[in-house]
Structures are given as C-alpha cells and as structure tokens.
Amino acid sequence: MGNNASAPSRRDTKRTKGCSPKPDESVHTEVAASDSEGSDSSKPATPGRFSLDYLIVIVGFGLCRAWIVFSLSASVASLESRTDWVFLVAGAVTAALAALVMTRIVGSLARMHERLTEIMLGMVASSALCVPAAVWLDSPSLLLLGLITGGAASGLLQVMWGERFAAQDLYFSLACAPAAAIVTGLVLAMSSETNQLVFIALPIISVALLALECKRCNIVWKTGLPEGQLEDDEPEPTAAAAAQPAASRERMRLDAMSAKLMITIMVFSFLVRMFDAFPIVGDDPFDLFGGIGSFSLVLVGAIFLIIAFFIKDRMNISLVYRLSLPIMIAGLIAIALVFGQRAPLSVMLIAIGYELFDILSWVLFSEVARRKGPDAAPYVFGIGVAYMFVGMAAGYLASAVMSPLVQDGSLQLSAVALVAILCLVVISFMVLPESMVSSLSHLGTSKKQEKEKPADQAEPQEPQLTLEQKCAGVAQQCGLTPRENEVLEFLARGRTLSIVARDLHIAKNTARTHIEKIYQKTGIHKQQDLIDFVEEWTADEGDAAPQR
CATH class of the missing domain: 1.20.1250.20 (MFS general substrate transporter like domains)
Structure with missing residues (x-):
C-alpha cells in the first residue's frame, strides 16, 4: 500500500x-501586453x-x-x-x-x-x-x-x-x-x-x-533555462522585466x-x-x-x-x-x-x-x-x-x-x-x-468595485498613487508643513499618537500639536474620516480643502 x-x-x-x-517572465510579458495595468493575470476569463x-x-x-x-x-x-x-x-x-x-x-x-x-x-x-x-x-x-x-x-x-x-x-x-x-x-x-x-x-x-x-x-x-543559469542571466530581458528592476529586487517587509x-x-x-x-x-x-x-x-x-x-x-x-x-x-x-x-x-x-x-x-x-x-x-x-x-x-x-x-x-x-x-x-x-x-x-x-465597471464605461486608467503620494497631495492642497506631512502619513496608516511620537522621535505634546494642526487645516475631526479622505484623494481634486 x-x-x-x-x-x-x-x-x-x-x-x-x-x-x-507568478509565472515565468515570458508569461508575465504576454499578460502585460493584453491586460490593463493592475489587472489580475491569473483570474479566469x-x-x-x-x-x-x-x-x-x-x-x-x-x-x-x-x-x-x-x-x-x-x-x-x-x-x-x-x-x-x-x-x-x-x-x-x-x-x-x-x-x-x-x-x-x-x-x-x-x-x-x-x-x-x-x-x-x-x-x-x-x-x-x-x-x-x-x-x-x-x-x-x-x-x-x-x-x-x-x-x-x-x-x-x-x-x-x-x-x-x-x-x-x-x-x-x-x-x-x-x-x-x-x-x-x-x-x-x-x-x-x-x-x-x-x-x-x-x-x-x-x-x-x-x-x-x-x-x-x-x-x-x-524555467526553460540551463541548469546553471538563472532568470536574471538572460542576455535579452523582456520589456516588462526591464521596466521594474528595482521593485523585483526589493527586500520585502510587512508593514x-x-x-x-x-x-x-x-x-x-x-x-x-x-x-x-x-x-x-x-x-x-x-x-x-x-x-x-x-x-x-x-x-x-x-x-x-x-x-x-x-x-x-x-x-x-x-x-x-x-x-x-x-x-x-x-x-x-x-x-x-x-x-x-x-x-x-x-x-x-x-x-x-x-x-x-x-x-x-x-x-x-x-x-x-x-x-x-x-x-x-x-x-x-x-x-x-x-x-x-x-x-x-x-x-x-x-x-x-x-x-x-x-x-x-x-x-x-x-x-x-x-x-x-x-x-x-x-x-x-x-x-x-x-x-x-x-x-x-x-x-x-x-x-473589486473598479473591476465591476462595464467595459463601455471604462475610462483610461491613471497610474495608481501610493499612500505617500496621496499624503503629499493632501499636504500641498491643505497647506501642511513637511513635518505635518510626515505625521499625516502615520495617521493615514491608522497609527496612534504614541506611535507617531515614538517613530518620529518627538514628544507626545509635539505630536499632539501636529495632529491638531492637521485636523484644523483639513477640516476633519476623526481619524477614520482622515484615512478615508487620503485613500480617496486624486490628483485632479483641486485646491479646496475637504468640507467635513
């Protein structure tokens, strides 16, 4: 038996x-040529x-x-x-x-x-x-x-x-x-x-x-390669692989x-x-x-x-x-x-x-x-x-x-x-x-909600902004200082006052002052509302501060 x-x-x-x-590089290249950015290549059709x-x-x-x-x-x-x-x-x-x-x-x-x-x-x-x-x-x-x-x-x-x-x-x-x-x-x-x-x-x-x-x-x-050869040793890397050399070599960490x-x-x-x-x-x-x-x-x-x-x-x-x-x-x-x-x-x-x-x-x-x-x-x-x-x-x-x-x-x-x-x-x-x-x-x-849009209503996709880019945009729109922008990034990730003070190496009272200034300048009074505002921010929102 x-x-x-x-x-x-x-x-x-x-x-x-x-x-x-994650298939090999050739599969990634074919998928990238046919799908829009950010789509899931392995999702069935x-x-x-x-x-x-x-x-x-x-x-x-x-x-x-x-x-x-x-x-x-x-x-x-x-x-x-x-x-x-x-x-x-x-x-x-x-x-x-x-x-x-x-x-x-x-x-x-x-x-x-x-x-x-x-x-x-x-x-x-x-x-x-x-x-x-x-x-x-x-x-x-x-x-x-x-x-x-x-x-x-x-x-x-x-x-x-x-x-x-x-x-x-x-x-x-x-x-x-x-x-x-x-x-x-x-x-x-x-x-x-x-x-x-x-x-x-x-x-x-x-x-x-x-x-x-x-x-x-x-x-x-x-892989289709000789036993002693690695993927990065290929003489002619594909366009998709050449476009992101840094990201593929980044040491991954959990936030x-x-x-x-x-x-x-x-x-x-x-x-x-x-x-x-x-x-x-x-x-x-x-x-x-x-x-x-x-x-x-x-x-x-x-x-x-x-x-x-x-x-x-x-x-x-x-x-x-x-x-x-x-x-x-x-x-x-x-x-x-x-x-x-x-x-x-x-x-x-x-x-x-x-x-x-x-x-x-x-x-x-x-x-x-x-x-x-x-x-x-x-x-x-x-x-x-x-x-x-x-x-x-x-x-x-x-x-x-x-x-x-x-x-x-x-x-x-x-x-x-x-x-x-x-x-x-x-x-x-x-x-x-x-x-x-x-x-x-x-x-x-x-x-998921974006994927459910009908094909005839699809709009040209803009490059997806990172959280740091969105925070920078909100800071510019609402007139935040560079230090307040740093504090905003922590708040947008759900961090508490104690963590902000610890990671920025500042006193709690100083961190509290920065947070109060951010809420005052943005017109927002709850952290969850601030998180939602940053996540929904786009580059074409204009210069007006949010009305909350």
Whole structure:
C-alpha cells in the first residue's frame, strides 16, 4: 500500500512544480501586453471557469486543513508524550524559510519555486508512508519522521494554496475561506482517527487539485533555462522585466498593520489550542457531528458564507472581527465561572470565536498580498502560516505543562481563563483594533468595485498613487508643513499618537500639536474620516480643502 501511495505523487510532480501566482517572465510579458495595468493575470476569463476555480480551491484547501488536523492527533501506543508540537514546529520553520527564500534570493524566483515544490512533494510522500507505517508497526521513530516531514509539507502546501487565494479578488477569498472550513469539518466528521488512509489520500488529493488549478491558470513551472543559469542571466530581458528592476529586487517587509495581524493570529492560535488540549468535563454533545471542533467548523463556515453571499458589496469585514472577540471572551468567562457544569459549551464558544478569526485571517492575508504586489503572496502567507503554527505549538506545550498543575489543584483553570481574557482585551484595543482590520480590507473592496465597471464605461486608467503620494497631495492642497506631512502619513496608516511620537522621535505634546494642526487645516475631526479622505484623494481634486 505504501508504494501505491507514493506513485501518484511522482506522476503529479511535473504538473505541480512552480504552482504559484507568478509565472515565468515570458508569461508575465504576454499578460502585460493584453491586460490593463493592475489587472489580475491569473483570474479566469469565463464565468464557467471561474466557478470551477472556486470548487477546486475550496476542496483542495479544505482537504489540506483536514490533513493537518488528523496529523496533530496521530499517535502510537508506545509513545506517551505529545507529538503535535513537532508537526507544527516543522511546518512553521518550513513556511518561514519558504517566505524568505522566495522573496529575498534575487534572480532565481521561478527556479526556487520549482525546487521548493519538489521538496514539498517528497515530504508529502514521506509523511504518507511513515505515519501509517508507524501506527501499524508501533514505531515512535517512524511517527516522528512522518510528523516532521508532514509538518514541513503542510507549511509549504498552505503557502501555495494561499497564492491561489491572492491570485483572485477579495470576494473569491470571502467565498473560498469559509467554504473550505465547511469541507474540513465534514471530512473530520465523516472520517475516523483510526483510519490511516486519511494520511495518504488527503495530502495527495490536495496536491493534485493544486496542480489542476495551476494548470488552469496557465502557471508555467519550467524555467526553460540551463541548469546553471538563472532568470536574471538572460542576455535579452523582456520589456516588462526591464521596466521594474528595482521593485523585483526589493527586500520585502510587512508593514506595521500586517505584522500586528500576524501577532494577533498567533495569540488567538495559542489561546484556543491551550484550552483545546485541556480535558473536557462531561460528554461531548456533538459526537454525532464528529465532535465540537468539526461542528464549529461547519457552523462558522456556513454563517460566514451566508453573510458574505447576502451582504456582498455591503460586507464589512470588521464585523467578523467584532463578533469573534466577544464570542471567545464569552467562552473564557464560562470556563472561569462554570467550567465543571458547562465545559462543552465553553469549548464550543472558544472554537467558534477562533474559527471566525481564522477564516478572516486568510481573507486578510490575501488582501495584504494583493496590496504588496504579484510576488508578495509567498512571503505574506509564509510568515502568516509560520506565526499561526508557532502559536498552536506553544498552546499545546503550555497545556501539557499546566494540565498536571490544574489536576492536582496547584493552578486554577479559572485564573488561566482570566489571563486569557486579559490577552484578548489587549489585542483588541492595543495590537489590532477594529479600525486596522477595516484598513487592511479597504483596498481590496475598491479594486473589486473598479473591476465591476462595464467595459463601455471604462475610462483610461491613471497610474495608481501610493499612500505617500496621496499624503503629499493632501499636504500641498491643505497647506501642511513637511513635518505635518510626515505625521499625516502615520495617521493615514491608522497609527496612534504614541506611535507617531515614538517613530518620529518627538514628544507626545509635539505630536499632539501636529495632529491638531492637521485636523484644523483639513477640516476633519476623526481619524477614520482622515484615512478615508487620503485613500480617496486624486490628483485632479483641486485646491479646496475637504468640507467635513
């Protein structure tokens, strides 16, 4: 059975290599000649093909996440210690390395993607062989090898599925992320943890669907160059490559808002996995649906999908964030007060709150990647997956340390819940407030609305202004000083007074004076109104200050 499982992986190798949203230079050149600036080259042209893309990404990504859940529960009778953290640490390290390799090694992006995909396929095959064999042979060594290779493969596979999210628009992510959660929940509910075929079938089918999606989107995996030659060594670079030499060689970095999003998903993952690993008092009322975890995935995915379908253009992504925090806090309060009587309800509330934010995080990762450019997806999703896996691993390890203390009475579970509530409050007010979530998703909505313009009403597109250019235009229009222009850039990114003072190395009173002058000269009195005004500013608005 092991040999048969590895054969499909080898057959799919040529179809799967380089499955990223960035084809080789020749493909970029052809797309640039036919599409207007800023359009998505990998978006399908026909409605039928677009619908099939939905289905492929939903099923493929959902199976990938289900494989991860099953791998976290893999065990053998002769090994009593926890092994879930091994899988997660391997995935975090590999995802982070992929992010750095794909965006910081100049001149070999397509070839590096080809190599990383080959590594992923080898690790998938290794995990598919080792984990079932370890269970059948009761071998801890084989299990650890299978979890390490499986964790590494899952990190790379999630990054590549993330690239498929980023290759489409905001509404594609809003539909696929919750629908994939439903697929994951259903697979978990219908499969048994003792069925070793899931460790073989799920990753291989997910990889095959990824290969199919890349083929449909015309992703070219072969560089077509000699083994020792890199893309930047070509004697006659294409016009598209020559036009942007500096941008392609820039070291990619996350802005402050994106970094805070990564930290938030790490904290959420840590808290939910820490409480998830504590034993539940009483029977699980959702055993018929595969347990609380599976039921929560299906329920949250369905609710998210219904909201996104019916609200559509009026969808406010920050609403999901607004719901996830109080739901998680309600579950933690229930643990602190009545854990012995309402344990399943407490765990379910925490799981629902986390799944809401988990789905939202994939949507926001896609938006951050689209905002940074076509080559940013591996970096954004690599860092995002790494933060998520690190949080989960830390949560499992923390629960392993605290569980004996809780059982012997040395540590009160209610105290742990109260500390977790404090962490969520700090996250919601100081790390990732709701205004930042709105800012992260605002750009994608605007792009969607522009794409929906009828062809006969399309206007010649002007070069898209950066935030710095818009702030400079607003400063000139409203008579701001150079220092006030610098402060305006911070305010337009959602920064607070304390951050402005810290990053500009000025006193808080001085920063407060600059901010008051900006509001006075622009006629605006709220930061969100100022952010909206800067984002909507165009070069032909005239010299009149906004009337607010």
